[in-house]
Amino acid sequence: MPESEAVHANGIYSKTPYNGNYSYIMDxxxxxxxxxxxxxxxxxxxxxxxLLKKTEGVLxxxxxxxxxxxxxxxxxxxxxxxxxxxxxxxxIIEGADYLVVKNGFSKFCLHVKTLQLYAELSSHHPAxxxxxxxxxxx
Numbered sequence: 857m858p859e860s861e862a863v864h865a866n867g868i869y870s871k872t873p874y875n876g877n878y879s880y881i882m883d884x885x886x887x888x889x890x891x892x893x894x895x896x897x898x899x900x901x902x903x904x905x906x907l908l909k910k911t912e913g914v915l916x917x918x919x920x921x922x923x924x925x926x927x928x929x930x931x932x933x934x935x936x937x938x939x940x941x942x943x944x945x946x947x948i949i950e951g952a953d954y955l956v957v958k959n960g961f962s963k964f965c966l967h968v969k970t971l972q973l974y975a976e977l978s979s980h981h982p983a984x985x986x987x988x989x990x991x992x993x994x
Contacts, residue, residue, distance in 0.1 A: 885933065885972075886972070888932060888933060889933045889935070889936060889968070889969070889972055892929065892930075892931050892932070892933055892936055893936065893965050893968065893969075895929045896917065896929055896931075896961075897961055897965070898927075899917070899919045899926075899927040899929055900919070900957070900958045900961055901958075902919075902921065902926065902927070903919035903920060903921045903926050903927060904920065904921060904922065904950070904954060905919070905920040905921075905923075905948070905949070905950040905954060906918070906919055906920070906944070906948070906949040906950070906954060906957075907919075907920065907947060907948055908940060908941060908944050908947040908948070908949075909947065910937070910941070910947075913932075913934075914930055914931065914932055914937075915930075915931040915936075915937035915940060915941065916928060916929075916930055916931075917929040917930070917931060917940065933972070935968060935971045935972045935975060936968050939964070939967065939968050939971065943957060943964075
């Protein structure tokens, strides 16, 4: 682990500069999801094909530009990994499908954040059945 990170019971704290001093910002599953979505949004802009590869609970997203590997993003969030795999065709997003995902990426981000919220709510209250339609009524 880099010296700029420290492990705590609630997560990993990253050392980041703030007003000339260093403070620790907690790195939780929520912040990790936001970082991964931001990295994906930057990579979608400059490429035209996305290849997905699952390995040991991690999804590797390799962006290609005219057949050459340009950017690689590692996705550790299971919610984001499932959503990306669901919209792909056997791990490949290219052509018109790529343009649809690229142009609708903000809606995709909202969808993934909502899924993450539902997962968190159901883990905090396991006795409740938190289907999306039930949450809208509550």
